[in-house]
Amino acid sequence: MSNPSSNEGGLSYRDAGVDIDAGDALVERIKPFAKRTLRPEVLGGIGGFAALVEIGQRFREPVLVSGTDGVGTKLRLAFDLKRHDTVGIDLVAMSVNDILVQGAEPLFFLDYFACGRLDVDTAATVIQGIAQGCEQAGCALIGGETAEMPDMYPDGEYDLAGFAVGVAEKARLVDGRTITAGDAVIGVASSGPHSNGFSLIRKILAKAQAPLDAPIPGADPGATLADLLMAPTRIYVKPVLALMQQVTVKGMAHITGGGLVDNLPRVLPEGLAAVLREDAWALPPVFAWLQQAGRVAREEMFRVFNCGIGFTLVVSLEERDATLAFLAAQGLQAWDIGTIVPRSAHEAATRVV
Numbered sequence: 001m002s003n004p005s006s007n008e009g010g011l012s013y014r015d016a017g018v019d020i021d022a023g024d025a026l027v028e029r030i031k032p033f034a035k036r037t038l039r040p041e042v043l044g045g046i047g048g049f050a051a052l053v054e055i056g057q058r059f060r061e062p063v064l065v066s067g068t069d070g071v072g073t074k075l076r077l078a079f080d081l082k083r084h085d086t087v088g089i090d091l092v093a094m095s096v097n098d099i100l101v102q103g104a105e106p107l108f109f110l111d112y113f114a115c116g117r118l119d120v121d122t123a124a125t126v127i128q129g130i131a132q133g134c135e136q137a138g139c140a141l142i143g144g145e146t147a148e149m150p151d152m153y154p155d156g157e158y159d160l161a162g163f164a165v166g167v168a169e170k171a172r173l174v175d176g177r178t179i180t181a182g183d184a185v186i187g188v189a190s191s192g193p194h195s196n197g198f199s200l201i202r203k204i205l206a207k208a209q210a211p212l213d214a215p216i217p218g219a220d221p222g223a224t225l226a227d228l229l230m231a232p233t234r235i236y237v238k239p240v241l242a243l244m245q246q247v248t249v250k251g252m253a254h255i256t257g258g259g260l261v262d263n264l265p266r267v268l269p270e271g272l273a274a275v276l277r278e279d280a281w282a283l284p285p286v287f288a289w290l291q292q293a294g295r296v297a298r299e300e301m302f303r304v305f306n307c308g309i310g311f312t313l314v315v316s317l318e319e320r321d322a323t324l325a326f327l328a329a330q331g332l333q334a335w336d337i338g339t340i341v342p343r344s345a346h347e348a349a350t351r352v353v
Helices: 020-035 074-081 087-100 120-137 198-208 225-230 237-243 259-267 285-294 298-304 317-329
Strands: 062-070 105-115 140-148 158-169 184-189 251-254 272-276 309-315 334-342 350-352
Touching (some): 020 120, 020 140, 074 087, 074 158, 074 198, 074 225, 087 105, 087 120, 087 158, 105 120, 120 140, 120 158, 120 237, 198 285, 225 285, 237 309, 259 298, 259 309, 259 350, 285 298, 309 317, 309 334, 317 334
Parallel strands (some): 272 350
Antiparallel strands (some): 062 158, 105 158, 184 309, 184 334, 251 309, 272 334
16 A cells, blocks of 8 residues: 555545544543443443453343334434433433333443534533433443444434343243233333424424423423423333332333333233223323423324323232332332223223223
8 A cells, every 4th residue: 555645635534524533532532431331241341343241140041132222303402402411311211111121131232323523522422421321221331333424414413323232031021921901000200201202392392483491381490391301211220120029010111102002002912901091190291281382182192202101010909009119219200000901802902091
């Protein structure tokens, strides 16, 4: 290969829009964040070509459980508000809450950050949020990919994807098969819209032309519309894993796109339905505002948003009270929101009454 220093006027990767030095600087910036998340199973640290994790000896028949997701169009609101500190928590939450549904303990997480031009400060802020989410979930941030792709994204914008792998004892996997009529449905409070429904939310914002720094009726004093919409997705991993040591959790559902109506049936056996009582919990102010400002039908609200319930558990009626008491002791609001009932062929799998 010829000496590039002798090729005056030749092009470099930086000329093409990719700054290798910025990428290296980002890796150095995020190493302390990632180090705080490490678990004993992780072999090595950030910076290699691949990450190594051992399962360990805690499981007789370990089953790996994986999940992947993004943050969706909530990112557009993050760009508009220049708030990049919490979308990383959203990214982690969407995957670790999904694998929790099977009863899995998240082991590790990897992220994919794609942009047109790498802004090290913005990327470091996002990845610091990812590390915070991993700490909340008890999983290790073992690596990821930062892709700088000129002309693919406008300046100041990026996209995120996340990948989580967890482990569960095969005999203790939670798959809903033991759910029976008469079981109780426990709803655990969300922190807001989480990372779902933001395409509709942005339509509502455009229609209402409401300032994002405006307060919302009924919300905590000082909380703005932007604060409520950007609240990071709640991570349920640690309290629910602890709950599973106290009661028999028969089934779980992470309430994401599709809301309560579409997500809860995914864990119900054939021939069963969930009847949910709308008056069992109060619709949080941010959802009441969205419904009114967008004139969104009740049925559409339950199909698009979590409406205040971010995670559901199905337990026997005998363990309902113990479940509610344990979750309250963990600092989580939870309610008995419904019952499992027999379902005929023509009936919906979830009914909100």
